[in-house]
Amino acid sequence: MAGEALFGVRLERRPTPSRAMMLATPPLAVLLTVMAGAVMFAALGFDPSAALKAYFISPLTTLYGVGELAVKATPLAMIGIGLALGFRGNVWNIGAEGQLTLGAICAGGLALAFYGDEGWWLLPLMMAGGAAGGLAYAAIPAFLCTRFNANEILTSLMLTYVATLLLSYLVTGPWKDPDGFNFPESRLFNDEALLPVILEGTRLHLGAPMALAAVAVGWVIVARTLIGFQIKVVGLTPIAAGYAGFSQARAIWFTLLLSGGLAGLAGAIEVAGPIGQLQPSISPGYGFTAIIVAFLGRLHPLGVLLAALLMALSYLGGEQAQIELGLPLAVTGVFQGMLLFFLLASDFLTHYRLRRVSPAAVG
Amino acid sequence: MSEAREQTDAPARLELRGISKRYPGVLANDSVDLTLQPGEIHALLGENGAGKSTLVQIVYGVVKADAGEIRWNGETVSVDGPSAARALGIGMVFQHFSLFETLTVTENVALGLSPRVTAKSAGGMAALAARIADVSKRYGLALDPDARVFDLSVGERQRVEIVRCLLQDPTLLIMDEPTSVLTPQEADQLFETLRRLASEGRTILYISHKLDEIRRLCGAATILRGGKVVASCDPRQETAQTLARLMIGEEVSPTRRAEAGEAEEKEALLRVEGLSMKAANPLGTPLHDVRLSVRRGEILGIAGVAGNGQNTLLGALSGEQLAPRADAVVFEGAAIGLEGARARRDRGINFVPEDRLGHGAVADLSLSDNALLSGWRRWSLVRRGLVSFTGSREKAEHVVKTFAVAAPGAHAAARSLSGGNLQKFIIGREILQKPKLLIAAHPTWGVDAGAAAAIHQALIELASNGAGVIVVSQDLDELFTLSDRVAVICAGRLSESRPAHEVTAEEVGLMMGGLFDAAIAEGGGAPSESGDVRHGG
Numbered sequence: 001m002a003g004e005a006l007f008g009v010r011l012e013r014r015p016t017p018s019r020a021m022m023l024a025t026p027p028l029a030v031l032l033t034v035m036a037g038a039v040m041f042a043a044l045g046f047d048p049s050a051a052l053k054a055y056f057i058s059p060l061t062t063l064y065g066v067g068e069l070a071v072k073a074t075p076l077a078m079i080g081i082g083l084a085l086g087f088r089g090n091v092w093n094i095g096a097e098g099q100l101t102l103g104a105i106c107a108g109g110l111a112l113a114f115y116g117d118e119g120w121w122l123l124p125l126m127m128a129g130g131a132a133g134g135l136a137y138a139a140i141p142a143f144l145c146t147r148f149n150a151n152e153i154l155t156s157l158m159l160t161y162v163a164t165l166l167l168s169y170l171v172t173g174p175w176k177d178p179d180g181f182n183f184p185e186s187r188l189f190n191d192e193a194l195l196p197v198i199l200e201g202t203r204l205h206l207g208a209p210m211a212l213a214a215v216a217v218g219w220v221i222v223a224r225t226l227i228g229f230q231i232k233v234v235g236l237t238p239i240a241a242g243y244a245g246f247s248q249a250r251a252i253w254f255t256l257l258l259s260g261g262l263a264g265l266a267g268a269i270e271v272a273g274p275i276g277q278l279q280p281s282i283s284p285g286y287g288f289t290a291i292i293v294a295f296l297g298r299l300h301p302l303g304v305l306l307a308a309l310l311m312a313l314s315y316l317g318g319e320q321a322q323i324e325l326g327l328p329l330a331v332t333g334v335f336q337g338m339l340l341f342f343l344l345a346s347d348f349l350t351h352y353r354l355r356r357v358s359p360a361a362v363g
Numbered sequence: 364m365s366e367a368r369e370q371t372d373a374p375a376r377l378e379l380r381g382i383s384k385r386y387p388g389v390l391a392n393d394s395v396d397l398t399l400q401p402g403e404i405h406a407l408l409g410e411n412g413a414g415k416s417t418l419v420q421i422v423y424g425v426v427k428a429d430a431g432e433i434r435w436n437g438e439t440v441s442v443d444g445p446s447a448a449r450a451l452g453i454g455m456v457f458q459h460f461s462l463f464e465t466l467t468v469t470e471n472v473a474l475g476l477s478p479r480v481t482a483k484s485a486g487g488m489a490a491l492a493a494r495i496a497d498v499s500k501r502y503g504l505a506l507d508p509d510a511r512v513f514d515l516s517v518g519e520r521q522r523v524e525i526v527r528c529l530l531q532d533p534t535l536l537i538m539d540e541p542t543s544v545l546t547p548q549e550a551d552q553l554f555e556t557l558r559r560l561a562s563e564g565r566t567i568l569y570i571s572h573k574l575d576e577i578r579r580l581c582g583a584a585t586i587l588r589g590g591k592v593v594a595s596c597d598p599r600q601e602t603a604q605t606l607a608r609l610m611i612g613e614e615v616s617p618t619r620r621a622e623a624g625e626a627e628e629k630e631a632l633l634r635v636e637g638l639s640m641k642a643a644n645p646l647g648t649p650l651h652d653v654r655l656s657v658r659r660g661e662i663l664g665i666a667g668v669a670g671n672g673q674n675t676l677l678g679a680l681s682g683e684q685l686a687p688r689a690d691a692v693v694f695e696g697a698a699i700g701l702e703g704a705r706a707r708r709d710r711g712i713n714f715v716p717e718d719r720l721g722h723g724a725v726a727d728l729s730l731s732d733n734a735l736l737s738g739w740r741r742w743s744l745v746r747r748g749l750v751s752f753t754g755s756r757e758k759a760e761h762v763v764k765t766f767a768v769a770a771p772g773a774h775a776a777a778r779s780l781s782g783g784n785l786q787k788f789i790i791g792r793e794i795l796q797k798p799k800l801l802i803a804a805h806p807t808w809g810v811d812a813g814a815a816a817a818i819h820q821a822l823i824e825l826a827s828n829g830a831g832v833i834v835v836s837q838d839l840d841e842l843f844t845l846s847d848r849v850a851v852i853c854a855g856r857l858s859e860s861r862p863a864h865e866v867t868a869e870e871v872g873l874m875m876g877g878l879f880d881a882a883i884a885e886g887g888g889a890p891s892e893s894g895d896v897r898h899g900g
Contacts, residue, residue, distance in 0.1 A: 017727070226745045233736065237725045242683050243716060244736045245705025 012355045021350045026296055026303070029343035030310065036338055046325055054324040055317035055335075065316065067202025071274055072312035073305075074211040075100070075266035075286040080293035080304040081218035082259030088222070088299050089231035090238075091255040095141065095156025096263040097287025098163035099134035103264025104271045105167055106133030108186060108278040111193035111271070112175055118192030126193060127210075127268050134264015135257050137163065142256040146249040152256065160287070168280050175278060186278035195273045207269035212305075214262060219301040231255060263287060284315065284332075292340045311336065374437030376401045376566045377422065377453075377535055382431035384417050391417040393590040394431065399535065404557060404567045406577040406598055408610055409587035410811030415570050418587070419537050422568075423455045424448040454533030456524045458540045464513040464646060468523050469495060471512060475527045498529050502556045513646055517669055518549035525556070536560065537568045542576060544837065546668055547872035554580050572610065572812065574603040586610055607812060631656040632831040633680075633712075633800055638691040638700075640675065643684050648672035650679065653857045655850060657800065657831040662822065663860060664846030665835045666871050672855035673804070673835050674717075680802050680833065681714040682707040694800070709740055711799035715790055715806060717835075719782065723789045726778035730770060733777050734759040734792055741796040758795070766791030767817065783814035790818055800831040807841055819844055839868045851875055 037055070038048035059065045079096045086093050093099075107130035114122055140159060144150040172184040180187070195205040221228045234241040234251040241248060270282050293311050297303030318332030381394040391414045399405050409415045420426040422433070424442035433440055435451055442448050448455075462471050469492045492508035499506040504522040512520060521541060528536060538557070542550040557567055557580065571577055577584060577598045584598040586609045594609045601609075638653040650672050657663045667673055678684030679692065679700075686692050686700030693699070694710055704714075714737075716722040724733045735755040739745050744754045759773035768788045770780055777785060786806070793801060803822065807815035822845060826832045835852075836842050842849055843863055850860035851874035858874055 224749050226739065226748050226750055229732070229735065229750055233725055233728070236727055237721050239718075239722045240725045240736065243681070243704060243714070243722055244739075245682070245703055245708060 008356060010355045011352045014351055014353055017350050018353070022298060025343060025346040025350060026298065026307070028346045029296070029339055032342040032346070033335060033338045036342070037335060040334070044327070046327070051321065051325055051327070055321050055331075056313065058324065059313060059316035059320050063199075064202050067199055067204040068316055069309060069312050070204050070208045071202075072315050073308040074207045074273075075270055075283070076290050076293050076311050077305050077308035078207075078211040078214045078266040078269070079259070079263045079287060079290035080297060080308055081214050081301055082255075082262035083290055084294040084297060084299040084301070084304050085218060085221060085228070085231060086255035086259050087235075087294055089235040089251045089255050091231075091235075091252050092153045093138065093141070093156050093256055093259045094153050094291065095138070095158075095160045095287070096259060096290055097283060097285065098156070098160030099137045099260040099263035100267035100270070100283055100287045101160070101163040101167050102137040103130035103134040103267030104278065104282045105163070105170065105267075106130050106264070107268030108189075108271045109170075109175070111189045112186055112278075114193075115187060115190065118190050120192070122192050123195065123272065126272055127265060130268020130271075131261045131265040134267060135261035137264070138256045138260020139253075142253050145256075146252055152252070156256075164281075167278065167282070171278050171280055177277075184280050188277045189272070193272060194276055195269065203274055205269075205273040207266075207273050210265070210269065211308075214265075215301050215305050218304070222301060227251075227254060263290075289315075289336060292336055292343075295340065296343055311339075314339070373401065374434070375399060376403075376436060378434040378437075379418075379422070380432040380434070382418065382421060382428045382433075384414075384421060384426065384428050386417075390590050392421070392428070395587070395590070395592055397585055397592070399566045399568060400583075401534070401566055402561050402564045403583055404561050404569055404581045406581035406584035407568055407570045407587065408572065408574075408577060408584050408598075408606065410572065410610055410813065413587040413610075413811075414590040415587055416539070417590075419455070419539065419568065419570060422448070422535075423453060423537060449531055449533070452532070452534040453537065454528035454531055454535070455537040456521065456528055456539065456541060460520050460524055462512045462520055462523060465511065467509050467511050468506060468515075468526075469508045471523055472508075472527045472530065476530060494530060495526055498526050502529065502559055503552065504556055516549075517544040518546070518553075521545070521553070529560075533565065535566045535568065537570070539570045540572075541569075542571065542573060544669055546875045547839070547868065549668075550576065574598075574606045574610075577606070578603065610812065630658070632659050632695065633657045633833075634693045635680075636691060636693070638679060638686055640679060640684070640687055640691075642672075642675045643678060647675055648855045650675050650855045653852075653855075655833075655857060655860065657833055659799075659829050659831055660826055661847045662826045662832040662834060662845050664842035664849045664863065665833065665852055665857070666839060666842050666849060666875055667835070667837065667852035668875050669837060671853050673852055675855070676852065676857070677714075677716070677802065677804050677835060681712070681716075705740065708737065711741075711797075713737070713793040713796055713798035713801050715793050715801070715803040717804040717808065719785045719789055720778060724777040724785060727776055729774050729776055730759040730763065730780075730788060731756040731773040733788070734762065734773075738792060738796055758792075762788055762791040762795055765795065766821065783810040786810050787814055787818065790821060794821055794825050798825075798830055800833070801825060802833045802835075804835045805837065806834060807838065808836075815841075839871055842871075843868065 034052065038052055041048045041051035060069065079100065083093055083096060107126040110126045110129045111122065137159065138156070141152040141155040144155050145152045171186055175186045177183065177185055177187045195207055197203065197205050230241070230246040231251045231254070233244060233246055234248050238248055266286065267282065271278060275282055289311050293304055293307040296307035296310065297305070314332055314335045318329055318335070321327040321331055322329050375398045377399040379395060379397040381396065382392050383394050384392040395414070395418055407415050407418070417426060421428045422442065424444045424447050433442060440451065442451065463474070469488055472495055473488065473491055495506065495508045499522065504526055506519065506522050506526060512523065515523070521544070541553060545553060561567055569577070569581055578601065581598050584596055585592055586594045588610065598606060634656045636654050639651050641649045648671055653676060655663065675684065679686050682702055682704040685703070689698040689700040691700040694712065699707060699710065720726050725736065731752065732755065735744055735750065738758055742754065742758055744751050744758070756773045762768065763770055763773065766787045768791065769784045770788070780788065790803065790806060806818050806822065810818065822832055822834065834842065834845055846863045848860040849863050849866055849871060851858045851871055853875060
């Protein structure tokens with residue numbers, strides 16, 4: 001249906017969503033973010049080109065920097081892939097941060113429980129424990145949603161704060177390092193409880209290939225399996241799903257448990273990887289940033305991987321800008337927010353197009 | 364009212380000259396000319412996709428024409444939107460009503476009125492209610508201004524829309540397929556109202572593809588095919604056959620159901636006993652003690668005005684809504700009342716829902732994926748949790764080919780197909796799964812005559828190959844064409860089924876109005892035509 005004409009241009013709904021536009025909007029959003037970032041830097045009194053270089057280029061000029069990029073992209077890709085699958089089915093797990101935290105608690109708890117009695121089996125056990133913790137934590141919103149029809153956006157989000165407080169309690173109380181001068185931290189894990197570094201001179205650890213494997217599995221689920229198809233149908237048209245005999249409750253359980261398990265695994269990887277102990281804060285908001293990753297990646301596994309790298313760069317760039325230019329770290333959040341904002345805005349073009357109105361038309 | 368504008372040798376009320384409108388990929392209107400005189404009931408006839416809707420949307424200002432001229436009472440005008448159209452004196456009653464179910468008739472009317480009219484009825488809601496009562500009395504549109512819309516039958520809802528239009532005092536009233544939701548008696552009453560309006564000098568543009576009613580009602584007809592005017596005629600001088608030939612460009616042979624023969628002997632394929640259940644949504648109609656049976660090779664037609672429990676019954680039969688007891692629904696001797704849609708499909712029960720886009724098919728998915736949607740079990744398209752996309756594509760292509768679906772291919776999104784073609788695809792998809800029982804809801808609703816004939820043929824063939832078929836429809840012609848036996852649903856109760864050749868359309872029409880059983884009237888909420896029927900229990 002024709003909209004109102006404005007400036008000789010009219011918005012027109014496309015008969016089918018444009019596939020080309022769907023692929024073009026993420027780069028467009030990145031471009032707009034960079035442009036808006038330049039304006040913001042200029043307004044703050046910095047040379048925009050130098051600031052943008054510090055933000056987007058400098059972090060990648062060293063091998064260590066590239067390794068850091070992969071280290072930060074690892075949890076983002078792993079969580080993003082699970083969230084993307086759920087979002088396809090209109091299951092909105094907003095609480096990946098909490099599931100990550102619980103995964104970290106479970107994995108860290110195992111590392112501390114077997115402190116001094118480690119063996120080769122401990123790392124696999126920690127990974128499994130982390131995944132189980134995240135999965136169990138995501139089961140709570142899944143149960144509340146399927147049993148009481150409670151909105152999973154609210155329940156999963158609120159449970160995030162519960163998990164964070166639980167972690168604070170543990171590291172300031174029972175699990176505090178006895179030799180830690182009363183700092184709110186656990187002991188440093190022994191080497192057997194740490195993921196091995198796979199690239200000399202960087203912090204790149206075994207978690208990165210695990211994230212790649214998760215992306216591959218996600219791809220198979222989305223592209224080839226019946227459950228992937230069921231999730232898509234439930235997300236697009238629940239009534240048609242009921243017609244086909246696909247269970248909505250099953251899609252909710254599957255996607256919440258899968259995304260929760262992956263978030264928990266990401267939490268285990270964080271404490272067994274770059275952190276190496278339990279701290280009051282084990283994630284700079286990976287669980288929330290992964291939501292942007294999922295959307296920026298068009299809910300497609302390959303897109304999620306690319307988006308995870310981009311968002312990892314925004315973390316590194318924020319730190320670099322802080323070091324080089326003395327910009328506040330909040331600039332990271334600003335960039336991430338702008339990216340999501342521009343993406344959602346330019347998504348409009350997927351469903352609508354601009355049309356010149358010929359003044360000759362007769363009414 | 365309109366009399367002031369009438370004079371002898373007056374210009375035509377509405378004159379369209381060379382109206383063209385192109386949509387991406389299709390020329391919907393190709394320099395269409397149309398002339399409407401005052402006091403005339405003019406039919407606009409055509410198949411689906413012939414360009415009728417586009418043309419009236421242009422007249423009503425919803426869509427702008429690419430080229431052409433609109434003359435209103437002799438003056439060239441530009442209709443920039445529905446409010447401009449209403450200001451000129453053009454009113455339109457759409458096929459789908461836009462009413463708020465929880466508001467009263469008066470409130471709904473007040474919401475739809477333009478400021479011009481609202482200002483006149485400065486007396487507020489009470490004055491408006493009085494005007495509604497006045498208009499409804501004058502034109503025989505029985506309506507209670509204080510009734511809430513969810514209590515009203517479809518016919519009554521349509522009257523709300525008509526009254527809303529009449530309050531604007533239109534000189535041209537456009538009616539878009541108004542009888543598609545009415546019982547024969549309700550339709551007769553509507554015609555009475557329309558004739559009365561025409562006798563006052565108002566023009567009525569009547570869109571339909573029901574040939575008989577056009578011949579009864581209209582004094583002139585313009586026939587569109589492929590976006591062009593192919594003929595203008597006086598429908599009273601034509602037969603239904605000649606009109607149909609003009610409309611679709613070829614002779615349609617009415618499908619005739621062969622006599623089913625000794626169906627009585629056979630065991631029932633599906634039996635429903637004493638099924639009472641609530642509707643899925645609070646405003647739906649619950650079922651009361653429904654019983655029915657279908658044999659192999661038999662087509663059972665269920666007639667009824669929309670909203671009388673058809674959706675609940677269809678849900679209970681397809682398994683999308685579970686029955687309260689397992690033995691309420693028995694299929695081939697097995698109690699399946701508590702089995703879901705998937706288990707029932709595994710048993711060979713297939714289902715064509717009323718809503719093709721959003722129930723029978725996923726709009727954004729390809730035909731290939733939509734073949735997978737309902738056919739993955741019966742066609743074994745999934746092995747060890749992995750989907751065979753080649754298999755789905757082949758099945759979708761097979762359906763497209765066998766049922767002559769006009770689609771660019773299996774990759775086309777369901778939403779890109781026209782309603783009739785998507786319906787052919789869905790029916791074909793279900794039939795090619797070789798069901799033992801096919802349940803089809805409104806199989807040809809809004810489908811053009813050519814596609815409808817193909818769909819009817821496919822259903823008859825399916826039954827003659829030994830499957831049971833249940834057709835739920837409001838279209839009595841369709842039910843009499845197809846069915847061996849006919850039952851009527853009203854207010855959640857189902858009548859005894861009777862052999863189709865023993866009942867007349869008149870009788871079924873009365874039953875659709877709630878007159879088949881004294882007990883029915885007692886249930887209340889029956890969308891009956893006359894008050895005495897409703898209160899007769």
